[in-house]
Amino acid sequence: MKNNAKSRVLKVSPDDYGSAKLQTAARAMAGPRDVKCGVFAKQGTNGNAMAAEVDRFGGVTVYLNERDFPPDVSEGAFDVLLRDSLSQWRAEGRVAAWLHVPIAQSRLVAVAAARGFTFHHARRDRSTLCLWLGEGESMLPAFATHQVGVAGAVLDEASGKVLVVQDKNKTKNAWKFPGGLSNLGENIGDAAVREVCEETGVRAEFRSLLSVRQQHDHPGAFGMSDLYATCRLRPLSFRITLCPRECLRAEWMGLEELARTDATTPITRRGALLLLHGLRHGFQHVDLPLEELPAVQPGRRYQLYHRALPAGGPQND
Amino acid sequence: MKNNAKSRVLKVSPDDYGSAKLQTAARAMAGPRDVKCGVFAKQGTNGNAMAAEVDRFGGVTVYLNERDFPPDVSEGAFDVLLRDSLSQWRAEGRVAAWLHVPIAQSRLVAVAAARGFTFHHARRDRSTLCLWLGEGESMLPAFATHQVGVAGAVLDEASGKVLVVQDKNKTKNAWKFPGGLSNLGENIGDAAVREVCEETGVRAEFRSLLSVRQQHDHPGAFGMSDLYATCRLRPLSFRITLCPRECLRAEWMGLEELARTDATTPITRRGALLLLHGLRHGFQHVDLPLEELPAVQPGRRYQLYHRALPAGGPQND
Numbered sequence: 001m002k003n004n005a006k007s008r009v010l011k012v013s014p015d016d017y018g019s020a021k022l023q024t025a026a027r028a029m030a031g032p033r034d035v036k037c038g039v040f041a042k043q044g045t046n047g048n049a050m051a052a053e054v055d056r057f058g059g060v061t062v063y064l065n066e067r068d069f070p071p072d073v074s075e076g077a078f079d080v081l082l083r084d085s086l087s088q089w090r091a092e093g094r095v096a097a098w099l100h101v102p103i104a105q106s107r108l109v110a111v112a113a114a115r116g117f118t119f120h121h122a123r124r125d126r127s128t129l130c131l132w133l134g135e136g137e138s139m140l141p142a143f144a145t146h147q148v149g150v151a152g153a154v155l156d157e158a159s160g161k162v163l164v165v166q167d168k169n170k171t172k173n174a175w176k177f178p179g180g181l182s183n184l185g186e187n188i189g190d191a192a193v194r195e196v197c198e199e200t201g202v203r204a205e206f207r208s209l210l211s212v213r214q215q216h217d218h219p220g221a222f223g224m225s226d227l228y229a230t231c232r233l234r235p236l237s238f239r240i241t242l243c244p245r246e247c248l249r250a251e252w253m254g255l256e257e258l259a260r261t262d263a264t265t266p267i268t269r270r271g272a273l274l275l276l277h278g279l280r281h282g283f284q285h286v287d288l289p290l291e292e293l294p295a296v297q298p299g300r301r302y303q304l305y306h307r308a309l310p311a312g313g314p315q316n317d
Numbered sequence: 318m319k320n321n322a323k324s325r326v327l328k329v330s331p332d333d334y335g336s337a338k339l340q341t342a343a344r345a346m347a348g349p350r351d352v353k354c355g356v357f358a359k360q361g362t363n364g365n366a367m368a369a370e371v372d373r374f375g376g377v378t379v380y381l382n383e384r385d386f387p388p389d390v391s392e393g394a395f396d397v398l399l400r401d402s403l404s405q406w407r408a409e410g411r412v413a414a415w416l417h418v419p420i421a422q423s424r425l426v427a428v429a430a431a432r433g434f435t436f437h438h439a440r441r442d443r444s445t446l447c448l449w450l451g452e453g454e455s456m457l458p459a460f461a462t463h464q465v466g467v468a469g470a471v472l473d474e475a476s477g478k479v480l481v482v483q484d485k486n487k488t489k490n491a492w493k494f495p496g497g498l499s500n501l502g503e504n505i506g507d508a509a510v511r512e513v514c515e516e517t518g519v520r521a522e523f524r525s526l527l528s529v530r531q532q533h534d535h536p537g538a539f540g541m542s543d544l545y546a547t548c549r550l551r552p553l554s555f556r557i558t559l560c561p562r563e564c565l566r567a568e569w570m571g572l573e574e575l576a577r578t579d580a581t582t583p584i585t586r587r588g589a590l591l592l593l594h595g596l597r598h599g600f601q602h603v604d605l606p607l608e609e610l611p612a613v614q615p616g617r618r619y620q621l622y623h624r625a626l627p628a629g630g631p632q633n634d
Contacts, residue, residue, distance in 0.1 A: 103435065114421070119444060121439060122439035123540075184542065217617075222437075227544060304528060306591060310594070
C-alpha cells in the first residue's frame with residue numbers, strides 16, 4: 001500500500017458519524033473543495049477519491065450525508081468520484097466498499113448500482129449498499145434473516161386450563177396461544193407477556209421456553225424466515241378483555257381438550273402435550289429455563305435457554 | 318368507496334408481478350398513456366392515480382418497474398402522481414401504501430421519502446418503502462430482526478472429546494465450537510454441519526439442539542439481534558483440515574478440560590457441561606430433538622425443537 005494513498009483514509013468509528021469530530025477530521029484531510037461533492041472530493045495525482053473509514057476486515061465505508069454530498073450534487077460528478085474511489089480502493093487492496101445513504105440522497109443509490117453496488121439492507125431513513133472488491137465469492141456477512149414470533153401459553157395449574165384465542169382474518173378458526181411478532185430489541189419472554197396482555201388483557205409472567213420452530217420463506221416474513229418460540233407463562237390475572245382488532249374470541253380451555261380438538265394447529269397441540277406432561281410429572285421435564293449471562297462486550301447481557309443442569313457443576317453430576 | 322375509484326385498483330397477487338398477465342391487466346385498466354409514467358398514470362376526474370394491488374389488510378402496493386416508470390421519468394411528474402394517488406388511497410380508506418422500487422429507480426425513493434415514505438427493507442437489487450395511512454400508530458409488520466448463528470459441538474462419545482477451534486481476528490483466543498451465521502433458508506442443523514466442515518474439514522451429522530441464546534444490538538449484526546443455536550453433532554470423520562482464512566487452530570479437547578479452562582466463552586463452557594451431563598446420564602436429559610412437521614401452507618414443512626415426550630401420547634403419559 002502506498003503511503004500517500006493510505007493517508008487519505010479516515011479512521012473513525014461509526015459512532016463518530018456526523019459528529020463535529022468527523023467533520024473536522026474530514027475537512028482536515030480533504031484537499032480543495034469540489035463545488036458539487038463537498039469535502040469528500042479530493043484532487044490528487046491518482047484522481048479523485050472519497051475519504052473513507054477502514055474496518056478491521058479490510059473494507060472501507062463512506063457516509064453519503066447531505067452535508068458533504070449536497071442535494072444538488074450532480075449524478076455525473078458523483079459517478080466520476082465513485083469510479084476514481086473504487087480504482088483507488090482496489091489499488092489499496094480493500095476487500096469491500098460500504099455506502100450509507102440517507103433516504104433523501106437515494107439518487108446516488110442508482111449511480112452506485114450502475115457501478116455494481118447492491119443493497120445490503122435499509123431501515124427507515126437510510127440504506128446501506130455494499131460491493132465486494134476481494135477475490136472470489138463475497139465474504140460479507142448478510143443482514144438479519146429471521147423474524148421472531150412468540151406465543152404465550154398461560155397455564156392455570158390449579159384448573160389445568162390454558163388461555164387460547166382465535167385470530168381475526170384467518171381462513172381457519174383454529175385455537176392458538178396468544179402471540180405475535182417480537183419487536184426489535186425485545187426479549188422472547190417479554191414479547192410473549194406483552195402479546196398475551198394486548199390480545200386478552202390477561203397479565204402473566206414468564207416461566208420458561210417450551211419449543212422453538214424454524215420455518216423458511218414464511219408467509220408474512222417478506223421472503224425471509226421465521227423463528228417461533230412458545231413460552232410457558234403463569235397467570236397473574238384471569239379476566240379476559242378481548243382485543244377486537246386482533247381476536248375473534250378467547251377462553252380458558254382444558255389442556256386435554258386442546259390436545260384433542262381438531263380446531264387447533266399442530267404446534268399448539270404440541271404445546272398442550274408438553275404442558276400436560278409438565279403438569280403431571282413436573283415442569284422440569286419440559287422447561288428450557290432462562291438464564292441471563294454477561295456478553296463478551298462490557299455491560300451487555302444475553303439470554304440463554306437450555307435444559308436445567310444439576311446444581312453444583314460436573315463434580316456433583 | 319366510490320365505484321369509479323375502486324375500478325382503478327388492480328387486484329393481482331405478487332406472484333403475477335412483471336408477468337405478461339399483469340402487464341395486460343394494467344394496460345386494460347389504464348386510460349390514455351402518460352408519456353412519462355407509462356400505464357400507471359391515469360387521468361381521471363379525481364386526478365391521476367397509480368394502479369395498485371390491494372391486500373387483505375387494506376393496504377395498496379405499487380411496483381415501480383422500469384417498464385411503467387421509464388428511467389427518464391421526471392421526479393416532478395412522479396411526485397404529482399404520488400400525491401394524487403395518496404389522496405385517492407386515503408379517500409378510499411386504504412390503511413397503508415407499499416412501493417417496491419428496483420435499485421436503478423432509486424431516484425423515485427427520494428421523491429417518496431419527501432411524501433412520508435420510509436424504507437421497510439431492501440435486499441440486493443430492490444427496496445421496499447411503506448407509509449401508514451390508517452389511524453393511530455402504524456400496524457405494519459416489521460422486517461426480519463434477527464440473524465441466526467450456529468455452533469456445532471461435535472462430540473466423540475468414545476473418547477469424550479469435542480472439536481474446538483480458535484477464531485482468527487479475535488482479541489481473545491478463546492476455544493469455541495466451530496460455527497458461524499446460517500444462510501437464508503438454511504436449517505439450523507444444516508448450517509452447523511456446514512460450518513464445522515468449512516472450518517475444520519470434519520464431517521458430522523446433526524443430533525439435537527442443545528441451547529438457544531438471544532442477544533440484542535449484537536456487534537456485527539448491523540444494529541439488529543442475534544440468535545445463537547448450539548447443536549450436538551456426531552462425527553463422521555476425525556481428521557482436522559484447518560481453514561486458515563477463519564481459524565487459528567483446532568483440536569479435539571476433553572469435555573472436562575473444556576468445562577474447566579479459562580480460555581473459553583461462558584456459552585461454550587455451558588455447552589461442555591450439557592454434553593458432559595448427557596454423556597454420563599443419557600443425551601435425552603439435554604437434547605432438544607428435531608421434528609419436521611407440515612406447515613399450514615400446502616407443501617411447506619417446518620422444523621420444531623422441544624423436549625422429547627413419551628411415545629404414545631397423553632393417555633400413556
